[in-house]
Amino acid sequence: MSSAANGSASSDHGIRPADLHDVRFTRASMLHPGYVDSEVDRLLHRVAEELGRHIAEKAELRDRLRALEAQVEGTVTPPPPSEQAVRILASAQQTADNYVAEAEEFSRQMTSEARAEYEGRVREARENAGAIIQAAQEAAARMTGPVPMGADAPQRSVEELEEQVAYLKAFGQACRVQLRSYLEALLSDVENEWGRADPAALPSGPPRPPAQRSGSDGGAAATFSDNSVAQPPSEDADEDLPAAAGSRSSS
Amino acid sequence: MDVPAMRANFAKAAATGDEAPLYFYSHLFLSHPEVRAMFPVSMAHQRDRFFTALGEVVTRVDDLDTLVPILQQLGRDHRKFGTLAAHYPAAGASLLATLEHFDDEWSPELAKDWTDAYTLVAEVMIAAAEEAAEQPAWWEADVVGHERRTIDVAVLRVRPRARYDYLPGQSLSLETDLRPRLWRYYSPANAPRPDGVLDLHVKARDGGPVSSALVRRVGVGDVLRLGPPMGHLALDPDSDRDLLLVAGGMGLAPLKAMVDQVARHGPARRVDLFVGFRTEDDVYDRTDLARLQEENPWLTVTYAVSEDKLSSLEQGDVGEVVLRHGPWTSREVCVAGPAVMVEDTVGRLLQHGVPPRRMSSEVFAPSRPGPSVDGEVTE
Known part of the structure; x- marks a missing residue:
């Protein structure tokens, strides 16, 4: 016999399947054909022991698995967050709320100042144009009025004045276009500022350089500036989720 | 259910102002981080809304006839936020934790009452949401x-x-x-x-x-x-009275829809549309209104400007301009615009003799206060 059948080293590790495949029993004597009884008996004994150990181990593992499964089932709901965690998250949220509110406030100020300035300049330009036109008309009346002129002279000056009026109108228009693009640039700045509070919402690209602002022009506040429907106060109180102004900032 | 005890308990949390909702949402987001994405970055306004709504529920908890329809509406409206039935127990647990946190006399009885009440509220909301499930959430x-x-x-x-x-x-x-x-x-x-x-x-x-x-x-x-459409302003479907529509600024939108409705589906009726703006430059839909007026002889559009002396349009607040025309006593009237304009116009028309039952109005206002520190509308 070779290998596992009587190897003392292998007995420490238990019987492996390979040990059984490789087992060879010694031929007995000429008088007693077959294997040596004692070797076969010893092997059978060891196999029985080994099997018993495996069965016991399997049962133990099954128990442990059940215990672990029960434990996992019990802890599906996470433990409630600690007071400290709640406090930290609350103050982080308040900080974020304040930043958003500040960004919106800044954007609101910028936009309303820009609008006031725009409206003021348009008004001024229009009044100037009106005054110039009126002066021109008065001049025309004087020229065509009491002073008798050559037959085609008044005609010409009326034409000239009409040209001048047209020019002034075009000039006024150009002023408004320019003011408008100026205001657009300001508004774009405001958007970028807002975007800093919510960078994901902004298209990428370098921010425009800050526009110059004189900020001296006062203007009337918008009257018809509202643009969204009032939400019914009661039923919808929890109904949509607009970002609020941080009107309760604690800082 | 011990309603007075629950009210007393809620009052303690509500008395802390922003503290309680802040605690609630922090607790909720820590227990269920996946819910955070359903809310905006800034939660300040949301907190107001949540405790206002909860306060309503607590106030009306013994008046189910009023409460149930409110809860049903809330349940349906929450669909567009992606709220699922599974989210309700999560919010319930955080609500209980919040109420407990702000009450030194918290007791197992209160916990049980609140759990029962919340379960009931959640069931009504979930049922309403499921009833509406045949139409999209958004x-x-x-x-x-x-x-x-x-x-x-x-x-x-x-x-x-x-x-x-x-x-x-x-x-x-x-x-x-x-x-x-x-x-x-x-x-x-x-x-x-x-x-x-x-x-x-x-x-x-x-x-x-x-x-x-x-x-x-x-x-x-x-x-x-x-989100799903919500009705406030509407024409009486059984009436074919002539219409008087008065808009301030962006209040034009729903009234223009009504003009469009008459143009598409009748009934044939005269329609007078008055639109008020601050300056002539603000008149933003002139071309299309001119087209409507040209195509439909029954339509008259009149503009009013309140702060533009150089304009050739009619001068004055739109309500004032409306009354320069008229009489309007036989009309069905719709008014939409900023609060001041609606109040002024409705007042003038009532005085003029239009019966209140034939007048509907809607205030167009910023959907929330401006970002001033005291929460006032700053525009």
Whole structure:
């Protein structure tokens, strides 16, 4: 016999399947054909022991698995967050709320100042144009009025004045276009500022350089500036989720 | 259920002002981080809303006839936020933790009462949400047109990807990915059209994150999400009385939808539309209104300007201008615009002799206070 059948080293590790495949029993004597009884008996004994150990181990593992499964089932709901965690998250949220509110406030100020300035300049330009036109008309009346002129002279000056009026109108228009693009640039700045509070919402690209602002022009506040429907106060109180102004900032 | 004890307990939490809702949301987000994405970055306004709604429930807890419809509406409205039945127990656990945190005399009985009450509320809301499940929670809509009309007004044309039914005069809430989780209300400015396209009139409010994004950032090809339509302003379907429509500023949208309704479906009636603006430059929809007036001899459009002395349009507040024309006593009247304008116009028309039952009005206001520290509307 070779290998596992009587190897003392292998007995420490238990019987492996390979040990059984490789087992060879010694031929007995000429008088007693077959294997040596004692070797076969010893092997059978060891196999029985080994099997018993495996069965016991399997049962133990099954128990442990059940215990672990029960434990996992019990802890599906996470433990409630600690007071400290709640406090930290609350103050982080308040900080974020304040930043958003500040960004919106800044954007609101910028936009309303820009609008006031725009409206003021348009008004001024229009009044100037009106005054110039009126002066021109008065001049025309004087020229065509009491002073008798050559037959085609008044005609010409009326034409000239009409040209001048047209020019002034075009000039006024150009002023408004320019003011408008100026205001657009300001508004774009405001958007970028807002975007800093919510960078994901902004298209990428370098921010425009800050526009110059004189900020001296006062203007009337918008009257018809509202643009969204009032939400019914009661039923919808929890109904949509607009970002609020941080009107309760604690800082 | 010991209602007085629950009210006393709630009052303790409510007395802390912002503290209690702040605690509630922090607790909720720590226990269920996946819920955070359903809310906007800034939670300040949300906190107000949540405790206001909860306060309503607590006030009316013994008046189920009033409470149940409110809860049902809340349940349906929450669908567009992506709220699922599974979210309700999560919020319930955090609510209990909050109420316990702010009450030194918290008891197992209170815990049980609140659990029962909350379970009931959640069941009503979930049931209403499930009843509404045959219609989408929200509609995706492609922006197919974007036209800047004035420096801060744009007309957006959006086409919902699925059928979207609404009545002229109704409004809808919408959200853009540029300003996630911020829903704002707008009114379509047209009656339902065969191609399903809606016109939305948007004015960029100073500092308004959604409105300014809709005017200055959104473009053709972008997608908006629309909530279900909500009815406030409506025509009496059984009446064919002549109409008087009075709009201030952006209040024009729902009234233009009504004009469109008469043009498309009748009944034949005379319609007088008055639109008030601050200055002539603010009149943002003149071309299209002129077209409507040309196509429909029954329509008369009159503009009023309140702060533009150089303008050739009629001068004065729109309510004042309306009364210069008339008489209007036999008309069905709709008024939409800013609060001051609506109040003024309705008052004048009542005095003029229009019966209140034939008059409906809607206030168009910023959907929330401006970002001033004391929460006042600062515009």
